[in-house]
Amino acid sequence: MSLRTVLASELSPIKANAWLVAGVAPRPIALASTVNEHGVRNLAPFSFFNAFGSNPPMVAFAPNRRGRDGTVKHTYLNATATGQFVIAAVSHAMVQQMNLASAEYGDGEDEFPKAGLTPLPARFVDAALVAESPFQMECRLHREVELGQGPGSGLMLIGEVLCFHVQEHLMKGDLPNPTAMDHVGRSGGAWYTRASGDALFELGKPMGRPIGFEALPDALKQSRILTGNDLGRLAHAETLPDLGSMTARPGDPGDAEGLERAIQSVLQEGDLPEAWRLVGLRVRL
Known part of the structure; x- marks a missing residue:
């Protein structure tokens, strides 16, 4: 497999941004609600956003300088002037409205009515909640960090989460579903990416000390059929089963390719004991 290497130092800020967002994806979207010192609301989405600690809970997003001229966005000016903001998550039901809020309206224009979104009073900050958002966080500005100078340079806002809000029907037990x-x-x-339906899957953290890839039989690691994900499922085992004790059953494939395809099939069904039984047959060929 060949690799294309591109030197970041040879890219313009706009081109560098295109490479960043192509590889750092999908990214959660912070629909950031702020107010200026006169109480005028502002609402804009930013995808350079994530969580960075839980004691206390901390989030950060970056309303960076514009790539074309280096000017600073209203969100940054408002948050640094007032020391507060609200981060609203974006659901698919409001994606078109979120997109409207990304347009560059003039200074002092309220994006809430422009986007058809509903402001609600927050509990601890002056910035408004977004009624349509499934999950929101009221935040106090903890720190601002400049990451470079000039067009496209980063302006990171780190905020301490004061409280969470979630629509009640989205709860499962004591946590959001x-x-x-x-x-x-x-x-x-x-x-964009929609995290719902078949796009979601569970993957539990490994328990104990998995055997890892190096413990797998060479015959499996040299397979042209079994993928890295297939082998990874087997490598999560805490101990290597006694492959010599595995017994054949009527209907089992008698060739290497057939056994490897059978292993792959039962792994996709989540039947690890049966996968290891077939592995035992494969390594004895």
Whole structure:
């Protein structure tokens, strides 16, 4: 497999941004609600956003300088002037309205009515909540960090979360239900990702000390059929089963390719004991 290497130092800020968002994806979207010192609301989405600690809970997003001229956005000016903001998550049901809020309206224009979104009073900050958002965080500005100078340079705002808000029907027990949130994430270019339905899957953290790839039989690691994900499922085992004790059954494939395809099939069904039984047959060929 060949690799194309592009030197970041040879890219313009706009081109560098295009490469960044192509590879760092999908990214959660922070629909950031702020007010200026006169109480005028502002609402804009930013996908350079994530969580960075839980004691206390901290989030950060970057309303960076504009790539074309280096000017600073209203969100940054408002948040640094007032020391507060609200981060609203974006669901698929509001994605078109979020997109409207991304347009560059003039100074002092309120994006809430422009986007058809509903402001609600927050509990601890002056910035408004977004009624349509499934999940929101009221934040106090903790720190601002400049990451470079000039067009496209980063302006990171780090905020301490004061409280969380979630629509009641999205709760499962005492936590929000990830399968019900219908989050939208940002990918490269004009592409977005919808985190719902078949796009969601569970992957539990490994327990104990998995055997790892190096413990797998060489016959499996040299397979042209089994993928890295297939082998990864087997490598999560805490101990290597006694492959010599595995017994054949009527209907089992008698050739290497057939056994590897059978292993792959039962792994996709989640039947690890049966996968290891077939592995035992494969290594004895």
